[in-house]
Amino acid sequence: MPENREKRKKAGILIRDDWSEIIVRLTDEQAGMMIKTLCRYKLGLPNKRQNDTFIAATLDGWLIRVKQDMDEYEERCRKNSENQKRRWEREREQLKERESFEVLSGGE
Numbered sequence: 001m002p003e004n005r006e007k008r009k010k011a012g013i014l015i016r017d018d019w020s021e022i023i024v025r026l027t028d029e030q031a032g033m034m035i036k037t038l039c040r041y042k043l044g045l046p047n048k049r050q051n052d053t054f055i056a057a058t059l060d061g062w063l064i065r066v067k068q069d070m071d072e073y074e075e076r077c078r079k080n081s082e083n084q085k086r087r088w089e090r091e092r093e094q095l096k097e098r099e100s101f102e103v104l105s106g107g108e
Contacts, residue, residue, distance in 0.1 A: 019062060037063075
C-alpha cells in the first residue's frame with residue numbers, strides 16, 4: 001500500500017455538525033453517495049464525477065476540509081514524535097549523568 005494511503009488510513013474523518021444537518025435532508029441515495037465519496041477520498045481511491053451540482057459543490061467544500069484535517073493531524077503527529085524523541089533523549093542523558101555520578105561517588 002502506498003505511503004500516503006497508509007497515513008490516510010490512520011486518521012479518521014470527522015463528520016461535522018453542519019454536515020450532519022445537510023446529510024439528514026438528502027435522500028438515502030444522495031447521503032450514501034456523499035459518505036462513500038468521503039471514504040474513497042480518505043483511502044486515496046478515485047471518485048466518480050458527481051452529476052448533481054449541489055452534491056458536487058458540497059463535496060468539494062467537504063473534501064477541502066477533510067484534507068485540511070488530515071494535514072493538521074499529520075503535523076500534530078510529527079510534532080508529538082519530535083517531542084517524544086526529545087523527552088527520551090533527555091531521560092537517557094539524565095540516566096547517564098546518574099550512572100556517572102554513582103561511579104564517581106563509589107555507588108552510594
